[in-house]
Amino acid sequence: MSHHVVSWKVYLGVFLALVALTVITVWVAGHDFGEFNLVVALGVAITKATLVVLYFMHARYSERLTHVVIASSLVFFAILVFLLLTDYVSRPWPLSPVAS
Amino acid sequence: MAELAAHAGEAHHPALQHHFVSLDQQRAASTLGMWVFIAQEILFFGGLFGAYTVYRTLYPDAFSAGSHHLSWKIGFFNTLVLIGSSLTMAMGVYSAAIGKSKAVVGFILATILLGGVFLGVKYFEYGEKIRPCLGDGPHTGCLVPGARFDAASLHLSGAEAGHVQIYFSLYFAMTGLHALHMIIGAPILLTIAYFAWRGRYSPEYHTPVELVGLYWHFVDIVWIFLFPLLYLIGHH
Numbered sequence: 001m002s003h004h005v006v007s008w009k010v011y012l013g014v015f016l017a018l019v020a021l022t023v024i025t026v027w028v029a030g031h032d033f034g035e036f037n038l039v040v041a042l043g044v045a046i047t048k049a050t051l052v053v054l055y056f057m058h059a060r061y062s063e064r065l066t067h068v069v070i071a072s073s074l075v076f077f078a079i080l081v082f083l084l085l086t087d088y089v090s091r092p093w094p095l096s097p098v099a100s
Numbered sequence: 101m102a103e104l105a106a107h108a109g110e111a112h113h114p115a116l117q118h119h120f121v122s123l124d125q126q127r128a129a130s131t132l133g134m135w136v137f138i139a140q141e142i143l144f145f146g147g148l149f150g151a152y153t154v155y156r157t158l159y160p161d162a163f164s165a166g167s168h169h170l171s172w173k174i175g176f177f178n179t180l181v182l183i184g185s186s187l188t189m190a191m192g193v194y195s196a197a198i199g200k201s202k203a204v205v206g207f208i209l210a211t212i213l214l215g216g217v218f219l220g221v222k223y224f225e226y227g228e229k230i231r232p233c234l235g236d237g238p239h240t241g242c243l244v245p246g247a248r249f250d251a252a253s254l255h256l257s258g259a260e261a262g263h264v265q266i267y268f269s270l271y272f273a274m275t276g277l278h279a280l281h282m283i284i285g286a287p288i289l290l291t292i293a294y295f296a297w298r299g300r301y302s303p304e305y306h307t308p309v310e311l312v313g314l315y316w317h318f319v320d321i322v323w324i325f326l327f328p329l330l331y332l333i334g335h336h
Contacts, residue, residue, distance in 0.1 A: 005194070005197045005198060006194065008191060008194055011187060011190045011191060011194065012187070014187075014190075015183060015184070015186070015187040018183045018186075019180060019183060022176065022179050022180060022183065022327075025327070025328050025332065026172065026176055026332065029172070029328065029332035037334070041328040041329070041332060042325075042328070044328070045324050045325050045327075045328055045329075048321075048324045049321045049324050049325070052186065052317050052320060052321050052324070053317075053321070055190075056186055056189070056190045056313070056317045056320075057313075057314050057317045057318075058310075062131065063128060063131075063132070065132055066131065066132060066135050069132065069135045069136055069139050070135065070139070072139065073138070073139030073140075073142045073143065074142070076143060076146075077142055077143060077146045077149075080143065080146050080147070080150050081146075081149070081150050081153055084150050084153065084154055085153065085154070085157070088154050088157065088158070089157065
């Protein structure tokens with residue numbers, strides 16, 4: 001495992017990008033993209049998370065086995081959400097009358 | 101065998117444990133272990149994010165109404181504080197890698213301070229929602245799900261008054277679990293700062309600083325998702 005030391009300038013750059021993306025996520029929330037509101041919000045959040053993982057968490061410079069662990073956790077999270085949704089969106093809801 | 105013999109002949113770094121061949125191998129094993137823990141954490145939070153996905157799909161209007169009641173400005177402020185704490189953490193790891201132990205201590209203490217600011221703001225936010233539920237008053241503005249929940253303060257009635265309580269249940273569960281991770285992280289950071297102050301870490305060996313950094317950045321990532329998903333639904 002190479003001992004890669006990243007310059008502090010990279011960290012400062014990533015920090016500034018994260019601040020800018022936080023401003024963007026608030027700014028886009030003020031606009032109505034209809035069906036795509038959630039897609040836009042998640043797109044910005046995923047971009048931010050990717051920056052943190054790649055640079056702050058050094059994933060860009062880490063071993064291939066670490067990449068496999070990161071990828072597998074995302075695959076299993078996708079399975080969790082996908083199978084949950086196949087169940088919920090394919091049934092009438094609510095299943096029983098709700099007392100209101 | 102040849103590898104073991106060579107290993108036995110080397111002058112050992114004091115941090116090298118006997119079951120590892122080299123510091124590099126030890127570092128790779130520790131880092132991998134931390135990532136496996138983080139993968140588990142992703143799925144731990146994943147259950148809550150899954151529940152959020154289901155209920156937001158079923159009750160989009162109630163989620164929007166609940167979200168409108170949170171202050172996005174407070175959430176925005178706390179997001180910046182947490183991103184700042186990730187920067188100081190990254191700089192702490194960087195300082196360890198170039199052998200500046202004093203700077204490591206300073207950056208880790210700054211990280212803890214920023215974490216404290218975040219939790220202080222969270223305490224204020226929680227208090228606003230919980231305080232009206234206590235005592236014998238009319239519970240106006242109580243936002244803790246349950247018998248005292250005041251849906252009228254959100255201008256909701258009927259079925260939506262129930263659905264918005266699911267939003268607030270998820271709000272407390274998700275931000276609460278996130279805050280718990282920060283509360284657990286703070287004493288760990290303090291311990292690492294103490295060891296750094298004692299001069300235990302060097303450019304050759306500072307794996308604990310790196311690993312606590314991975315944990316702190318992961319907690320930051322969770323908040324990066326919580327902020328738009330809880331504070332910014334239908335904010336227009």
